[in-house]
Amino acid sequence: MEIIHLQHPHHLVREQLPPLSMALGYFDGMHLGHQKVIMTAKRIADELGVKSAVMTFDPHPSVVLGKKAAHVDMITPLEEKARLLKERGIDFLYVVRFDRDFSNLNPEEFVEQYIVNLNVKHVVAGFDFSYGKFGSGTMETMKEHAKDKCEYTVVEKLEDEGEKVSSTLIRKFLQEGRVENIQKLLGRCYTITGRVVHGEKRGREIGFPTANVGEVDGYIIPRTGVYAVELGINGQFYEGVCNIGYKPTFHDKKPEKPTIEVHIFDFKNMIYNEKVVVKWHKLIRKERKFSGIEALVSQINQDKREAAAYFASLKSDA
Numbered sequence: 001m002e003i004i005h006l007q008h009p010h011h012l013v014r015e016q017l018p019p020l021s022m023a024l025g026y027f028d029g030m031h032l033g034h035q036k037v038i039m040t041a042k043r044i045a046d047e048l049g050v051k052s053a054v055m056t057f058d059p060h061p062s063v064v065l066g067k068k069a070a071h072v073d074m075i076t077p078l079e080e081k082a083r084l085l086k087e088r089g090i091d092f093l094y095v096v097r098f099d100r101d102f103s104n105l106n107p108e109e110f111v112e113q114y115i116v117n118l119n120v121k122h123v124v125a126g127f128d129f130s131y132g133k134f135g136s137g138t139m140e141t142m143k144e145h146a147k148d149k150c151e152y153t154v155v156e157k158l159e160d161e162g163e164k165v166s167s168t169l170i171r172k173f174l175q176e177g178r179v180e181n182i183q184k185l186l187g188r189c190y191t192i193t194g195r196v197v198h199g200e201k202r203g204r205e206i207g208f209p210t211a212n213v214g215e216v217d218g219y220i221i222p223r224t225g226v227y228a229v230e231l232g233i234n235g236q237f238y239e240g241v242c243n244i245g246y247k248p249t250f251h252d253k254k255p256e257k258p259t260i261e262v263h264i265f266d267f268k269n270m271i272y273n274e275k276v277v278v279k280w281h282k283l284i285r286k287e288r289k290f291s292g293i294e295a296l297v298s299q300i301n302q303d304k305r306e307a308a309a310y311f312a313s314l315k316s317d318a
């Protein structure tokens with residue numbers, strides 16, 4: 001997959017570009033609704049005998065348009081989004097810099113410059129996609145704006161239990177720690193990529209060595225608590241339990257940031273500095289302050305049993 005970064009105004013020339021079937025959207029999460037849009041674009045590309053493409057934006061429009069943060073954490077930061085698109089056989093990923101100038105394009109200009117002029121023959125988006133200044137272009141106006149230069153397909157709403165499958169819903173579940181509910185919206189577990197960093201080195205003393213996962217910038221961290229997780233190291237996944245939190249048993253003053261610590265069952269290798277993937281399966285309980293090490297250790301043993309029972313149930317379901 002080729003990744004093409006564009007900044008407004010772009011200077012690409014239509015005649016020099018391959019004809020495309022392109023899916024449009026921000027696509028944070030690459031959830032099942034997004035996958036429906038993207039795979040529709042790919043199917044149409046195959047039918048037309050053209051290349052498949054996805055157009056996304058960076059940073060998130062709310063960073064530029066909103067009054068809020070200068071940065072928004074993601075379900076799938078750009079690198080992860082690109083990895084998932086490559087896995088699905090998409091040929092081109094266009095990443096358009098979302099800045100003030102770009103956001104001020106009116107809908108007709110957006111279609112002319114970023115669809116027609118990029119040699120898009122067929123454009124695919126979801127029922128609620130909007131484009132152009134104030135998001136005033138919709139899939140209803142697309143017909144008019146694309147005129148006879150480009151065909152388009154609108155993908156119907158994908159729902160789960162009567163609710164639209166959306167990034168917003170997944171973000172809410174992450175805030176609540178309900179990672180188990182996310183699996184059916186993403187079609188996979190929520191994952192975070194990071195690196196094993198040095199912790200406070202207390203874990204080994206209490207009989208539960210943990211891999212502290214750092215360098216997770218850009219990802220939304222689920223709420224604090226204890227989870228059944230898998231940790232991926234060099235492509236191999238190991239079952240374990242993870243605490244996301246502030247370790248109140250040992251810290252009277254709340255640290256600035258929570259730590260992410262994974263205890264892998266029956267594992268003794270040194271993995272400092274390794275790149276790892278945390279796969280979030282299920283929330284087991286909230287983090288608590290214990291009266292001492294003994295009470296904490298007894299609870300962690302219980303957590304391990306619960307996580308192991310969960311993983312065993314997955315195998316018996318299969």
Ligand SMILES: Cc1cc2nc3c(=O)[nH]c(=O)nc-3n(C[C@H](O)[C@H](O)[C@H](O)COP(=O)(O)O)c2cc1C
Pocket residue numbers: 199200201202203204206208210212226241242243246247248249250261262263286287288289290296300303
């Ligand atoms: C499964 C699991 C559950 C944990 N639950 C708690 C908890 O509820 N409260 C707490 O203060 N610390 C909890 N911890 C964190 C331990 O205090 C921590 O692993 C220990 O202090 C070692 O930290 P270190 O690796 O930074 O040295 C938990 C750790 C694990 C692995």
Ligand SMILES: Nc1ncnc2c1ncn2[C@@H]1O[C@H](COP(=O)(O)OP(=O)(O)OP(=O)(O)O)[C@@H](O)[C@H]1O
Pocket residue numbers: 024025026027028033034036037124125126127128129155156157158159164165166167168169
């Ligand atoms: N559940 C869905 N069914 C069909 N199409 C969808 C669905 N969710 C998103 N899309 C489409 O996928 C593209 C990307 O959508 P977008 O990035 O706005 O995601 P979203 O999940 O709807 O996010 P948000 O929760 O922020 O509204 C758009 O074309 C959008 O219309």
